[in-house]
Amino acid sequence: MKLYLIRHAESYGNIKGKIISTTDFELTEKGIAQSQRIGQKIYPELKEEPISAYCSSLARARQTLVEILRCIGQENAEITETDSLKEMDLGLLEGMTWEERRQKYPEVDLDKKLSLLQAPCGESFQDVKNRCKIFAEKYLEKEADEKNIIIVSHGITLRILTNFLLKRPDEDINFLNWMENTALTELILEKESHTYQLVRLNDYSHLRELQTIGYEKWGLFAERDYWAKQPGF
Numbered sequence: 001m002k003l004y005l006i007r008h009a010e011s012y013g014n015i016k017g018k019i020i021s022t023t024d025f026e027l028t029e030k031g032i033a034q035s036q037r038i039g040q041k042i043y044p045e046l047k048e049e050p051i052s053a054y055c056s057s058l059a060r061a062r063q064t065l066v067e068i069l070r071c072i073g074q075e076n077a078e079i080t081e082t083d084s085l086k087e088m089d090l091g092l093l094e095g096m097t098w099e100e101r102r103q104k105y106p107e108v109d110l111d112k113k114l115s116l117l118q119a120p121c122g123e124s125f126q127d128v129k130n131r132c133k134i135f136a137e138k139y140l141e142k143e144a145d146e147k148n149i150i151i152v153s154h155g156i157t158l159r160i161l162t163n164f165l166l167k168r169p170d171e172d173i174n175f176l177n178w179m180e181n182t183a184l185t186e187l188i189l190e191k192e193s194h195t196y197q198l199v200r201l202n203d204y205s206h207l208r209e210l211q212t213i214g215y216e217k218w219g220l221f222a223e224r225d226y227w228a229k230q231p232g233f
Helices: 028-044 058-072 098-104 125-137 155-165 170-175
Strands: 002-007 049-058 079-082 148-153 184-190 193-202
Touching: 002 028, 002 058, 002 155, 028 058, 028 148, 028 184, 049 058, 058 079, 058 148, 125 155, 125 170, 148 155, 155 170, 155 184
Parallel strands: 002 148, 049 079, 049 148
Antiparallel strands: 002 184, 184 193
């Protein structure tokens, strides 16, 4: 079984320069183009393969998935929406600029201290990890071995889901970069050990001119290579 974990495409929330989690926004024109681009990328692998499709219940995730399915010729595939894949509820941070967050809540680090995060009046890292566990038990564990699973979710939730499925320690997530819009992370389930192996991580090579401006500055923050298993990790 292969898992294709994909972050939603650019939404109108992404271009506001503010922290957005549970507020519902639709895709921009650029976001639709990004969705089509990732669909074209995985088309050769999935055009006639058995798939299952899951997404967050937020509009930007479903729209992304619909475009992907259309591009791979599987627009009639059933889509399962679930709140388990929604973005972490960031509570009082919602709608703040990143500078306002630094001034009012300097202790809240969405990058390098995600494993310790408790959003003010919102969710914690453990809350979202529990949601990921529920999703895995309710859906993934019941999927057939030959299936290809497409999952479209959000920046923080996908980082937590990836770390959880790989059975990595919670603190390892602090070395997992933000995933670019429509970036692809691929996992494959090893039948004998029943563990997931990492095939691709945050692959956004398909975006080219559609890449988010400045992503290399704010998105790639990790001081260590998440893929590598280093002593003390």
